[in-house]
Amino acid sequence: MSIRERLSGNEAAAIAMKQINPDVVAAFPITPSTEIPQYFSTFVSNGQVDTEFVAVESEHSAMSACVGAEAAGSRAMTATSANGLSFMWEMIYIASSMRLPIVMSLVNRAVSGPLNIHNDHSDAMGVRDSGWIMIFSENNQEAYDNLIMAHRIAENEKVHLPLMVCQDGFITSHSIENIELIEDDKVKEFVGKYTPKHYLLNEKEHIAMGPLDLQSYLFEHKKQQAVAMQNAKQVILDVAKDFEKMTGRKYSFFEEYKLDDAEIAIVCMNSTAGTTKFVVDKLRSQGIKAGLLKLRVFRPFPGEEVAKALSHLKAVAILDKSDSLNGAGGALFTDVTSAMYLNKNSVPAVNYIYGIGGRDTKADDLENVYKDLQEIAQSGNVGNPYRSMGLRG
């Protein structure tokens, strides 16, 4: 029997880490993810985990310590937000290119400047091409479940890539909500023991990790990373299937909410998907065929599957909680629409930049997007595809 609890998103992430009991956690506090290492360090002090907790002096060192720990052959985790992730930037790429399955809890927050501590996805979008698997979470339950599944995906020998589990800063990280926890022993059995094939502290196999890699090999190594990212797709599905057997909770690349008979739909990630479900229910009660595609797995990007799931629509809106500042559209919009083009899906598509710096995402705003979609579906005319939702003036 699962355990009925009420926890904030940060508490849920910390409890998942406690149950995983990794060999090493290295972290530096930054709002709004600070509570995760704070709670975890309490578990360490109380002897509830036997993790080596490294209270580093910066995020660059946090990721460096995780890289060192994983390279040595142990399981390492960290948590950060926004500028903390920016400060890890150099080591983020080192972690993925050394094929180290580090797991990070990323509590999404706007990257400065100007200084803002609230939620958007600019931190995550900044590392979307760094070779990390990126999984997004609607609420505390998903932030927890995704962490429990994380090591099985990242450490799979066909994958061997680092993985970050994202959730919205404050909106879910600091909101107390109901959650179903899994018993400690079940989590332990599900996550399993980490036994890497190659590691630095193996006295029987002397290897070098992360040495100079010039014209003759770097290209091949990058190709291996790309193949690993493609391999991750099947592994993510396999792990989700096992997770469903244990908990009854079903996960895939994305969740389709009232999408199969929908005429208009929104594509978005994290907590906004929950508010969109509320709006979809309201519109459905008025006879409007609205639907939602909540993307869970952003990297690897399940382009073909997304394009197929949207192919029957009359119009689709893709919501980006970060502006790529390219003058053309957000990152999710670009990925979704290019996947649609490649899969011969010509449904009219429009992009909304929204929720920047913690601007609250209201149900009314989402309802207006569906109204716009009805107009686009009727006229077939997208007009300006690069729009804003909830912007003043």
Added chain:
Amino acid sequence: MKDLIEIRWHGRGGQGAKTASLLLADAAFNTGKYIQGFPEYGPERMGAPITAYNRISNAPITIHSNIYEPDYVVVVDDTLLEVVDVTAGLKESGAIIINTTKDANYLKKVLKGYSGNIYTIDARKVSMETLGKYFPNTPMLAAIVKVSGIMTDQELLDDMKGSFKHKFAKKPEVIEPNMKALEMSLKEVKKI
């Protein structure tokens, strides 16, 4: 109780409005409800106006926005009445609960014609008489439970007894005064 109840708390930093919203979420959770309890984080300082929210439902809650059309508003500090638009979006079918000793005429005037129910409680008196110190959050928690009917008086008392025992494990002497504050508040909250 109707299927979904939405509550907005207005207080000043340091008075425990956020804590009260979390305590209410806890108590409702313990009676089997689905709950949300979250503050609106701003540049928080002692004494600055703060807002916190609760959603309490019989079904899972997916909406993750702030609350714009609450069923109930709780005002922990009556000096906010002339500073913050406390009845903004408040449903006429709902109610506002204010910690105050001000008279009905004044309240009706500052609430700008709000036609829903107005309840008051002197949380300072309750708190001083039972706890000997001014902690308005426990009285306000009892007041919102009484007015909204989220749970029965007895369910609240039983649940809070357990919570206080846990919370004040190292200060057991304050459990009884806090229970008295709850009981007294359940009786003191009055409709004007």
